[in-house]
Amino acid sequence: MADKPVVVVGAGPAGLCAAIELKKAGAPVVLLDENDKPGGQLFKQIHKFFGSREHKAGTRGFDIGTGLLDESLRLGIDVRLKTEVVGVDPGLRVWAVEDRGRSYLLEASRLVIATGATENALSFPGWTLPGVMTAGCAQTLVNVYRVLPGKRVLIIGSGNVGVIVGYQLMQAGAEVVGVVEAAPTLGGYGVHTAKLARAGVPFHVRTTVARAEGGESLERATIVGLDDSFKPLPGTERTLEVDTICLAVGLTPSVELPSLAGCATTYVPELGGRMPLHDEYMRSSVEEVYVVGDTAGVEEASTAMEEGRLAGIHAAWSLGYLDDAAMEAGAAETRRRLDALRQGVFGKKRFDAKSRVLEESHNR
Amino acid sequence: MLKTSNRVADHAVLGAAPEAADVEIFLDGQPITAKEGEPVMSALVAAGVTVFRHTAKGSPRRMFCGIGRCTDCVMKVDGVPGVRTCVTRVAPGMRVERQDGKGNWSEGAEDGR
Numbered sequence: 162m163a164d165k166p167v168v169v170v171g172a173g174p175a176g177l178c179a180a181i182e183l184k185k186a187g188a189p190v191v192l193l194d195e196n197d198k199p200g201g202q203l204f205k206q207i208h209k210f211f212g213s214r215e216h217k218a219g220t221r222g223f224d225i226g227t228g229l230l231d232e233s234l235r236l237g238i239d240v241r242l243k244t245e246v247v248g249v250d251p252g253l254r255v256w257a258v259e260d261r262g263r264s265y266l267l268e269a270s271r272l273v274i275a276t277g278a279t280e281n282a283l284s285f286p287g288w289t290l291p292g293v294m295t296a297g298c299a300q301t302l303v304n305v306y307r308v309l310p311g312k313r314v315l316i317i318g319s320g321n322v323g324v325i326v327g328y329q330l331m332q333a334g335a336e337v338v339g340v341v342e343a344a345p346t347l348g349g350y351g352v353h354t355a356k357l358a359r360a361g362v363p364f365h366v367r368t369t370v371a372r373a374e375g376g377e378s379l380e381r382a383t384i385v386g387l388d389d390s391f392k393p394l395p396g397t398e399r400t401l402e403v404d405t406i407c408l409a410v411g412l413t414p415s416v417e418l419p420s421l422a423g424c425a426t427t428y429v430p431e432l433g434g435r436m437p438l439h440d441e442y443m444r445s446s447v448e449e450v451y452v453v454g455d456t457a458g459v460e461e462a463s464t465a466m467e468e469g470r471l472a473g474i475h476a477a478w479s480l481g482y483l484d485d486a487a488m489e490a491g492a493a494e495t496r497r498r499l500d501a502l503r504q505g506v507f508g509k510k511r512f513d514a515k516s517r518v519l520e521e522s523h524n525r
Numbered sequence: 526m527l528k529t530s531n532r533v534a535d536h537a538v539l540g541a542a543p544e545a546a547d548v549e550i551f552l553d554g555q556p557i558t559a560k561e562g563e564p565v566m567s568a569l570v571a572a573g574v575t576v577f578r579h580t581a582k583g584s585p586r587r588m589f590c591g592i593g594r595c596t597d598c599v600m601k602v603d604g605v606p607g608v609r610t611c612v613t614r615v616a617p618g619m620r621v622e623r624q625d626g627k628g629n630w631s632e633g634a635e636d637g638r
């Protein structure tokens with residue numbers, strides 16, 4: 162058995178679950194996160210999740226986060242906060258910077274990368290004006306710090322992030338003047354979209370933002386209709402008075418650390434673009450390195466948690482902390498829950514995309 | 526100036542705002558009441574501040590990602606320019622200043638963050 166710990170980078174839902182499974186199996190584990198609070202994106206999520214009961218449907222994201230946190234504390238996991246990982250070398254040495262001041266190296270027996278995803282930007286004339294921000298920025302301000310970034314908001318992108326953040330801004334007292342979607346159909350789950358629609362928020366499909374204007378900060382946004390080839394349609398411009406534009410135009414897996422670790426990547430549009438290849442145990446092309454959660458293809462918190470568990474179980478087995486039967490049983494159970502999460506119109510697309518990733522990983 | 530408050534006191538899901546002690550910070554010399562434990566960014570947004578800095582070409586900036594990734598929100602904090610205000614917590618008496626371009630260091634300022 163190893164004396165070097167398994168190092169888990171990122172204490173979002175994926176990393177927390179990986180660390181919990183490792184610790185439960187008795188493996189030494191160190192969990193690192195650059196924030197001063199674990200939980201990743203979960204603490205911004207104040208709405209009820211859905212799915213089956215075993216996936217904590219009906220539970221709000223921050224409650225799920227608190228539950229995972231309590232469990233990790235109870236298990237006595239070595240969680241190091243305010244610790245940013247800035248490098249990994251092929252010998253599995255992890256370069257950590259604590260509190261932006263102290264830098265040290267950690268030798269890992271296995272590495273689990275759970276660093277999440279980064280929100281995409283969208284450039285248009287005026288996009289740098291104060292008042293234009295990512296949806297996640299607005300969500301952090303309103304749900305974590307309880308401060309409203311603006312009063313009249315235009316949302317760009319009708320996926321789940323866009324409609325959920327729009328609704329949360331309304332709950333906090335802002336007015337959402339519209340949701341703009343370039344595609345011909347809306348992107349979010351029906352329940353979330355319906356909440357905004359019921360409140361009378363107009364949805365504009367086949368539409369994009371043409372420009373943002375204002376003196377020292379955002380005052381107006383002009384939106385424009387699009388034709389079938391996504392070209393602006395002359396004569397369809399409309400100007401809305403807004404002080405905030407939230408960009409909810411997708412997430413891209415954070416692949417910096419997997420790249421440094423030498424993990425092979427592939428391009429999967431349904432999962433956010435370039436992402437590391439992984440097998441059915443979440444192992445990357447580098448045998449000792451696992452990738453889980455949004456880093457391994459953008460999905461949602463519930464799938465991130467299951468992927469984390471899968472990697473934790475397999476890594477514990479690979480170091481001799483679980484026997485074959487326990488590992489196979491744990492992995493099969495986790496995979497069954499993952500498959501259940503990847504159903505329905507949206508889930509099926511992700512299921513097919515993930516299947517392609519596994520296939521490509523095996524054919525290498 | 527700076528009388529506005531954009532704080533959400535009562536919230537349908539989150540309930541009443543948690544108790545947090547007031548902390549006084551200064552923006553370009555003007556006092557602002559912040560809440561203990563929050564980042565400079567949210568204290569400024571709460572106070573209705575819409576411009577955090579100007580680029581070298583004079584274009585205004587505020588914040589963009591809110592989680593320390595993009596550097597849109599950088600300001601001069603306690604004499605040190607280029608500090609990401611979205612991931613820097615307020616401290617009593619903290620001096621926050623708008624910077625132009627890359628800004629400049631104050632005499633004797635130390636990069637402790």
Ligand SMILES: Cc1cc2nc3c(=O)[nH]c(=O)nc-3n(C[C@H](O)[C@H](O)[C@H](O)COP(=O)(O)OP(=O)(O)OC[C@H]3O[C@@H](n4cnc5c(N)ncnc54)[C@H](O)[C@@H]3O)c2cc1C
Nearest residue numbers: 171173174175194195201202246276277297454455461462
């Ligand atoms: C604005 C927004 C809204 C969302 N809303 C929902 C929702 O409502 N429901 C849902 O299911 N999903 C939602 N998601 C998707 C969300 O990303 C996933 O659900 C889930 O949080 C992914 O978990 P994760 O553990 O992979 O990543 P994250 O939760 O992002 O956690 C990653 C962690 O890694 C840390 N980290 C990153 N890099 C480093 C480093 N170099 N060193 C140290 N630490 C590092 C980060 O600080 C973070 O704590 C949303 C995402 C965003 C951006």
Ligand code: FES
Nearest residue numbers: 591593595596611
């Ligand atoms: S707003 Fe992006 S780093 Fe602060």
